[in-house]
Amino acid sequence: MSRYQTDDSYLNKDTKLQLQQKIIHYHSEIISYQNKIKKMEHEFEKEKIRNKYLQEKLHEVQHTNLESYEKEIAALQAKLLSYEVALEEEKSRIQILEAKLIQPIQNVESIKIVKAEPVLRMQSLFNYSFINTQIEDDEESFISILGDFIIENLGTVPLHSPIICIRIVPINAGHLSGKIAINQSISGSQFEDSLQEEWQFVHENWKEKVKGKGEYWIKPVKQVTLNPSERIIFSNFELNLKRIVEQGSIIAEGFAYCSEIPNGIPALNKIILNM
Template sequence: MSRNSPSPKDDLTQLKQKLIHYKSEIRHVQNQLKSYERALEREKENTSFWKKKHAETLSTSEKEVEIEGLERELDLLRNELSEQKIIAEAFREKASRKQPVIEEKIVEKIIEKVVEKPVERFEKSDILCFFQHSILLPEQSERELMIFGNVIIQNQTSSTLHSPVLCLKMKPVASSTLSGKIVDEKSIEASSIPSSSLEWRYAHPKWNEKIQHDGEYWIKPIKQTSLKPKDKLLFDSFQVVIPLSSDTTSFILEGFFYSEEWQEGIPFLNKVVLNFP
């Protein structure tokens, strides 16, 4: 036997030390798992409360995104816990047989076993669409009310979405005007606005008629022609001007998201609803 070769006793001692290490790792992961499970239950209770109290608010959608993140963390922790348990069991078995252990080989085999096929997600609820907005109330001498906002689309599916299109619909028809980083396709080349600032264009060939007759703004991004999993699509800094008169009693802004995969449209999680006395 070579002088540099460990004795069976030394090898067994090393195995026991590694076994102690992996047991400690298992306890640590189990504690993390319990912590995430408690946090997940709290968030589910909070989300249930917000859904009952404000069914169409932005807070609910944010809570749902947070819960999805916690669930993914739990899945990762469960996988890690499975790995640690199987590795520890492999070392325990080798130690009982007093056989030399090649740690790298064991870990490679364990990882191959525990890697699971990604879950396919492609439900309507996996595409989050909502408004963020604020309202600027008019002064006494003013007769206009303004809404400033953003549209956020987040792809929570496991597939890429192609040719995204937004429809922003206002009621009553022709009661207000919407403006933002939108340009007519025919005017892109002739536009004096820097090309870097041009983000959206009208998606309907007769877009002006759709606005006047139906109150619908059909728009699509100029550069972002697809939306990968976990990516976001933003229509930011839009403005809506609402003239106020004695006939103005209410205003509604609602949104719909379309793509090649969702041609029937997905309504936004919330709406902008105003009622005037």
């Protein structure tokens, strides 16, 4: 997934949120104006009743205080007129707000949801330490390294059937040992309680792979699926490396594979021993 597509997705979400906020605002204003109209209509009815009452009184008294009644009636008529004008204005405002309300709803419906593209990403690394030091002037001594090899799914899709390759260079510089089942026909139920700990060699001729290329190919005994953010660990392996001065450096390299990444990826670090 490209950065631009991610930005577009966030933009669509922000736009949708803004439109929803506008809709809430317009709804609130419409309710307010509707309440005002109801109040005005109520006042208008009251004034009509009052006007009728005064008209009746005027008819009754005829010439008694006629002038004052006529002035009061004129004032009430002017007030009624102002209420009518205000009522028309509020109705006009409601029509405008309703039109504005319809437009954001249409905009929300027209927004296309951008689906994020799946991300395929795997990471692997060594975590190790030396458990003893070399012996001076002893060319046949071994240096032991205890460590873990970690594979982690950093993508957004599951990864299936992880495989590890650990290669020692030079080929005859040492050997790898750990929790690796030699017999590949072992029942999976035997390791149900330790899925992350039990491994087996990928190839039946694994010894030839070691002798010919210095490569140890291993996989979990049971089928494994790494979901996003999950990891699997080949733990507590031991590298016994020969301390041979003429070789200069001994390097242990790691590679991780899975069904989705058949070409594999190298580990983030290497184990390097300088003689």
